[in-house]
Amino acid sequence: MAIIEAKNLVKEYKTIIKDKGILGYIKHLFKPKYEKFTAVDGINFEINEGELVGYIGENGAGKSTTIKMLTGILTPTSGEVIVNGLVPYKSRIENNKNIGAVFGQKTQLWWDLPVIESFRLIKKMYKIPEGEYRKNLKKFTELLDLEDLLEKQVKNLSLGQKMRCEIAATFLHNPKIVYLDEPTIGLDVLVKENIRRFIKNINKEKNTTVILTTHDVKDIEEVCDRIILIDKGKIIFDGEKQKFKDNYGKNIKAELIVKDKVGNMAEKINSENFTITEESNELIKLKFSHEKTTIMNVMEEISKYCKVLDIHMQESELEDILKEIYKKG
Amino acid sequence: MKNVLRNISLYISFIIASIKEMLIYRLDCIVGILSQTLTQVVEIIFIWIVFQNTSNLAGWSYEQILLLYGITLMSISVCSFLFDATYDLGPVFIREGEFDKLLLRPVHPLISVLGSSKDFVSFGYLVIGLIITIMMFTKLAIPITFWLIIKLLFFIIIGGLILGGIETIFSVAAFWTYRSNEVVWTFYRVYTLTQYPIDIYSGFVKILITFILPFAFVAYYPTMDYLGFNKYMIWLSPIVAIIIWIIAIGVWNWALKKYRSTGT
Numbered sequence: 001m002a003i004i005e006a007k008n009l010v011k012e013y014k015t016i017i018k019d020k021g022i023l024g025y026i027k028h029l030f031k032p033k034y035e036k037f038t039a040v041d042g043i044n045f046e047i048n049e050g051e052l053v054g055y056i057g058e059n060g061a062g063k064s065t066t067i068k069m070l071t072g073i074l075t076p077t078s079g080e081v082i083v084n085g086l087v088p089y090k091s092r093i094e095n096n097k098n099i100g101a102v103f104g105q106k107t108q109l110w111w112d113l114p115v116i117e118s119f120r121l122i123k124k125m126y127k128i129p130e131g132e133y134r135k136n137l138k139k140f141t142e143l144l145d146l147e148d149l150l151e152k153q154v155k156n157l158s159l160g161q162k163m164r165c166e167i168a169a170t171f172l173h174n175p176k177i178v179y180l181d182e183p184t185i186g187l188d189v190l191v192k193e194n195i196r197r198f199i200k201n202i203n204k205e206k207n208t209t210v211i212l213t214t215h216d217v218k219d220i221e222e223v224c225d226r227i228i229l230i231d232k233g234k235i236i237f238d239g240e241k242q243k244f245k246d247n248y249g250k251n252i253k254a255e256l257i258v259k260d261k262v263g264n265m266a267e268k269i270n271s272e273n274f275t276i277t278e279e280s281n282e283l284i285k286l287k288f289s290h291e292k293t294t295i296m297n298v299m300e301e302i303s304k305y306c307k308v309l310d311i312h313m314q315e316s317e318l319e320d321i322l323k324e325i326y327k328k329g
Numbered sequence: 330m331k332n333v334l335r336n337i338s339l340y341i342s343f344i345i346a347s348i349k350e351m352l353i354y355r356l357d358c359i360v361g362i363l364s365q366t367l368t369q370v371v372e373i374i375f376i377w378i379v380f381q382n383t384s385n386l387a388g389w390s391y392e393q394i395l396l397l398y399g400i401t402l403m404s405i406s407v408c409s410f411l412f413d414a415t416y417d418l419g420p421v422f423i424r425e426g427e428f429d430k431l432l433l434r435p436v437h438p439l440i441s442v443l444g445s446s447k448d449f450v451s452f453g454y455l456v457i458g459l460i461i462t463i464m465m466f467t468k469l470a471i472p473i474t475f476w477l478i479i480k481l482l483f484f485i486i487i488g489g490l491i492l493g494g495i496e497t498i499f500s501v502a503a504f505w506t507y508r509s510n511e512v513v514w515t516f517y518r519v520y521t522l523t524q525y526p527i528d529i530y531s532g533f534v535k536i537l538i539t540f541i542l543p544f545a546f547v548a549y550y551p552t553m554d555y556l557g558f559n560k561y562m563i564w565l566s567p568i569v570a571i572i573i574w575i576i577a578i579g580v581w582n583w584a585l586k587k588y589r590s591t592g593t
Contacts (some may be wrong), residue, residue, distance in 0.1 A: 015592070075589050113350055
């Protein structure tokens with residue numbers, strides 16, 4: 001059964017239009033003009049319990065607005081949203097009991113207090129039973145390596161340490177759904193790894209549903225099973241990660257190690273089917289699309305001018321695919 | 330009712346956390362208390378100067394005015410301590426986007442905002458207010474009985490609640506004007522009116538601070554009772570406090586709903 005359901009969800013904002021110069025500002029004061037801007041434009045999706053979903057898109061595509069509607073911070077302009085049987089903007093406080101959220105760089109911890117004090121306040125706020133609290137605290141301390149951090153003031157923690165504490169705070173009350181908005185931004189590789197491992201671990205053990213928005217494609221590569229791609233307020237892809245790659249990742253990169261090369265290859269070969277991106281006397285890098293040709297045909301063409309010793313082929317990575325999509329958009 | 334108690338209990342937890350945070354900055358705390366105390370001393374000197382030229386103000390003697398002043402100061406202290414965090418709603422919470430974070434908690438955001446108070450400098454007010462009040466009771470030969478102490482304590486808190494309720498209503502403006510905090514500032518400018526007996530003001534101001542913004546119920550009517558001038562109006566204070574808070578919470582919820590649908 002779906003734990004999150006969005007039906008024709010729309011959010012419009014009013015933005016102020018101002019004429020230029022001081023006169024424009026004065027005019028605005030007496031006769032304000034507004035323009036409608038549709039941030040989320042009729043999106044539909046269902047997310048099942050325990051799914052790990054990567055919600056991606058460019059800056060301003062409508063990701064945060066969607067998340068804000070799912071959490072009940074924002075009221076949709078139209079459409080329906082049901083989370084765990086509740087309408088979040090109507091029963092926000094009730095809904096908050098079942099969810100956890102990390103919003104980028106903003107901390108939910110008490111800045112001047114030791115970390116453990118924040119955890120205690122969270123325990124009180126969410127009415128976490130003593131036993132459950134102890135069990136989670138012990139487990140999270142181990143998984144996220146918090147042992148030496150708990151007694152430190154939050155303001156004295158490094159970004160990575162803070163984010164580890166933040167993640168622990170978010171999962172402390174066993175939320176059914178967790179929204180993570182850029183949880184790994186600005187962190188070093190080891191901390192990123194640690195956090196990704198933690199999310200997967202908790203998901204496996206507690207069947208927590210996780211919605212992750214991120215610009216770090218590796219987060220999605222490693223954590224998510226499913227991708228929802230949003231562009232200009234509309235969903236342009238929704239499905240399994242592998243399907244996403246199959247759909248968009250038609251470009252194949254190949255590296256050929258060659259010998260006895262004669263002259264400049266790119267000048268001699270002018271094929272529509274593949275492009276040479278880099279070449280030297282021993283190495284040729286090229287790109288081609290599955291739809292147009294095969295590696296055998298490419299080889300045939302190339303070997304007219306040199307001897308091919310070895311081939312390396314590589315499917316497009318998620319990052320390349322996204323770059324392509326964003327560029328087109 | 331259970332809900333209200335739970336919210337109050339959470340509010341107390343937040344305030345305790347704030348006190349702990351504040352205690353870390355001991356120096357800030359001490360300097361704050363001293364400077365606030367100094368401003369009040371200046372105010373008292375001002376009253377003293379006024380009375381060098383006149384023996385009474387609208388029928389109130391120097392000692393009686395200072396008694397009102399001391400009692401007002403204690404209610405202001407209660408209000409600052411409990412409710413001044415509403416001042417941060419615009420500049421700190423909404424403008425910096427911190428408010429969304431509060432909306433994710435399973436608690437009414439007003440509780441979270443109020444609970445973030447760090448205004449403990451107002452303890453200075455409490456001390457000065459208490460000293461002045463005791464001195465004036467003695468000078469005016471009003472016996473400090475057990476019953477008077479209980480009444481004083483109760484109505485100082487009620488006064489703080491009335492002030493806090495009005496401040497909370499004013500704070501709602503921050504949902505729209507979070508860049509400037511002028512509206513809450515207006516509150517601070519108006520409430521200083523209550524430090525003097527309303528008899529010295531013109532008809533309009535009298536009506537304003539009795540019925541529209543019922544500041545007169547904070548300290549004026551209670552003081553009238555202690556002085557034996559009016560024995561009845563004081564008992565309206567708790568009712569005024571309840572009405573003010575029903576309005577405050579209603580207005581707050583309404584503004585919150587608006588805010589969530591525009592998403593500034």
